[in-house]
Amino acid sequence: MKFDSRPFAAALLAVVLALPAAALAQAQSFGSDQRREIERIVKDYLLANPELLQDVMSELEKRQATAEAEKPLNAFETLTLVPIVRRRAA
Numbered sequence: 572m573k574f575d576s577r578p579f580a581a582a583l584l585a586v587v588l589a590l591p592a593a594a595l596a597q598a599q600s601f602g603s604d605q606r607r608e609i610e611r612i613v614k615d616y617l618l619a620n621p622e623l624l625q626d627v628m629s630e631l632e633k634r635q636a637t638a639e640a641e642k643p644l645n646a647f648e649t650l651t652l653v654p655i656v657r658r659r660a661a
Contacts, residue, residue: 601609617623
């Protein structure tokens with residue numbers, strides 16, 4: 572049975588991309604050699620698994636579409652649509 576590393580890679584990339592500011596400040600405590608090694612490991616992994624970037628971009632596009640669909644109506648749309656909806660409901 573072959574090990575599918577994509578879930579692990581996705582989780583690793585998500586952690587790397589989603590580090591909060593406090594964690595980034597803590598990451599700065601790595602020495603320059605450690606930092607270069609971490610960067611090399613991440614780069615090598617992404618180069619070995621480029622399909623992961625497609626997965627990440629697909630997820631980003633899905634989240635952006637969801638966020639766009641959930642945006643509240645702007646004030647003009649609210650003022651112009653609410654009376655129409657109320658009249659139709661009556």
